[in-house]
Amino acid sequence: MGLILKLKKGEHLIVNGALIRFETASKIVLKTKSAVMHDRQIMRPEEVTTPGARIYFAIQNAYMAEEGESATYVEQARARIVDFRQASGLSTVHETLDHITGFLENTDYFQALQLTRQLLEFEAALLDMADAGTPTDLDIQDEFQAEESAELEKVQ
Template sequence: MTLRISLRDGEKVVINGAVIRASGRTDLAIESKVTILRGREIMTPADATTPARALYFHTMMAYLDPDGIAGHHSAILATIPAVATLSACESGRQAIAKFATRAASADYYRALGECRTLMRLEEQALATVEEQAA
């Protein structure tokens, strides 16, 4: 099955660990199994500033860097307890459970989706705390 991706001028994509930047509008047809992340899905280490964002970063690295999987697993396991504080709400518990299931089965790309849910919940919780403090 062919995966078709359209990139805008300057947009980045990571394919099997290689960072590719589009020069002009670019359409790609990928015809083999690859690890791929589009620019908006890529996080730098400097952006991993909260527990949920750190979980996303370590999961992204597990997806992109299978040779370093042991270290990435350790980082994921070390980060989960801090993220578990989001389990006070039902949607947080569900996202953590889905994340754990996907990560345990090495489905890191879909685990990233659960991380995005956790990041949204974390942002909402932090905003609530800031409102209460004001």
């Protein structure tokens, strides 16, 4: 049957690296395996503002690269994954990064992108919490240690 896509007028689609803009609403069927991304999935360079976005953008470029040209982007993604891992102590983040790395090793860039989108959602939630001043686990730990130190000083 193939992949069925319904696109609105003005939407964009990338198929095997070619950018297509739809002048009219369309329904298309892709009959063969292709590297496909639509507007909601495409990250533009100006949107690369967080560590997770840097991973996503590198994988997106690997996914859209011509055959034999993805290795550079995969190496960029791996370096960004190492940076993200070092910045996060959360085991769930590390597990997600491990899965993304596994998809990269198997050249399954589409699945790596899917999983990285979940990482972006998690990252956005953490950044929203930080912007709102909501205590994170680290903040709570710091507060606990400060209270514990104050109690020890009182006892001495």
